[in-house]
Amino acid sequence: IRSPTTFQNRVDLHCHTTASDGNLTSEQLVVRAAGLGVEVLAITDHDTTEGLPAALAEADRQGIAVVPGVEVSTTSGREELHLLGYFVDLDNLELQALLARTQQARWDRAQKMLARLGSMGLSIEWDRVVEIAGGKGSIGRPHVASALLEAGLVSSFNEAFDLWIGRSSPAYVERYKLSPEETIGLIRRSGGVPVLAHPYIYSRTGVCKVGLDLRRWLPRLREAGLEGMEVYYPNYTRRVNRHLLALAVRHNLLITGGSDYHGGMLGNGLGSVSVPWAAWQGLERRHLLRKDRAVAQVQPSSGQRLVPFPGQASS
Numbered sequence: 001i002r003s004p005t006t007f008q009n010r011v012d013l014h015c016h017t018t019a020s021d022g023n024l025t026s027e028q029l030v031v032r033a034a035g036l037g038v039e040v041l042a043i044t045d046h047d048t049t050e051g052l053p054a055a056l057a058e059a060d061r062q063g064i065a066v067v068p069g070v071e072v073s074t075t076s077g078r079e080e081l082h083l084l085g086y087f088v089d090l091d092n093l094e095l096q097a098l099l100a101r102t103q104q105a106r107w108d109r110a111q112k113m114l115a116r117l118g119s120m121g122l123s124i125e126w127d128r129v130v131e132i133a134g135g136k137g138s139i140g141r142p143h144v145a146s147a148l149l150e151a152g153l154v155s156s157f158n159e160a161f162d163l164w165i166g167r168s169s170p171a172y173v174e175r176y177k178l179s180p181e182e183t184i185g186l187i188r189r190s191g192g193v194p195v196l197a198h199p200y201i202y203s204r205t206g207v208c209k210v211g212l213d214l215r216r217w218l219p220r221l222r223e224a225g226l227e228g229m230e231v232y233y234p235n236y237t238r239r240v241n242r243h244l245l246a247l248a249v250r251h252n253l254l255i256t257g258g259s260d261y262h263g264g265m266l267g268n269g270l271g272s273v274s275v276p277w278a279a280w281q282g283l284e285r286r287h288l289l290r291k292d293r294a295v296a297q298v299q300p301s302s303g304q305r306l307v308p309f310p311g312q313a314s315s
Helices: 026-035 052-062 093-119 126-132 141-150 157-165 180-189 214-224 238-250 277-298
Strands: 011-015 040-043 065-076 079-086 193-196 200-202 208-211 228-232 254-257
Touching (some): 011 026, 011 079, 011 277, 026 040, 026 052, 065 093, 093 126, 093 180, 126 141, 193 214, 254 277
Parallel strands (some): 228 254
Antiparallel strands (some): 079 193
16 A cells, blocks of 8 residues: 555656666666556666566556656767657667667776776776676766765765766766667657657756757757657756746647656655656557557558559459
8 A cells, every 4th residue: 555655746757777877676666666656657778678578567566557768868969968768669679779789889988987087096997887787788977976986086976977977077988879860760660759858957956057959959859750858857947847848839749757766876756756647648648649550550441451462362
């Protein structure tokens, strides 16, 4: 029985597990979400869908809905955009080939970052970083930061990013990324719904740390096939929510939102962002409509006569 004192919000459409850089396994995340009263949970690990089969199985046991998703980092010039793919086909070969390539790029990048850190007197063991990352899957900068903190080389998680491995910091290394347009196309071809993640990132004190020029980006992304935008996200004020909601309406985009839960040092609580139930309904409806259209393309409607392929006898 769920205690009303632990109830937060019913929908969280942006979460991570140990398959990428979260601190809970897929099963643990689903169990915790159910205990908090979350009824719809999207698992959107970075560049991997590895944790989803176990999450879907656990969701059946817990009686909640898990949306299979993925988060992919993209670049255009010096700008970085993150795209969420909801309801992706886990067996899509093109998607899995791309995710394998990006995961390898993450490993290569992390090794280069460790080499740079070592040259500056901050030596950490590669094997320990891999161990923190769970031994496989997507290695990210949070794993490197955790190793630095554990070794006593920084005093806080934020210090690791601010001084050493954040963008423009001395040990930062770029990695292979697709363009936003390529990624949107890939998500759609894998049956997914592409959504722009956290167009703005605010600190807890209300400072905008990252902000895309959406007047420039949204027409371009919409033309490429973008279908939604994250409107509800940690540290967004109501003013920011209203601004993003107005842009979503103007560009005919679905709205989504979530906690971007990782656990541990990153701080955003699971189910901590208030996401309207209607946001989930819109996303689910889009998925079901697309699924129905796909079925209609391969199955004739009632009373419709199949046209034989060339060389095929008509029955």
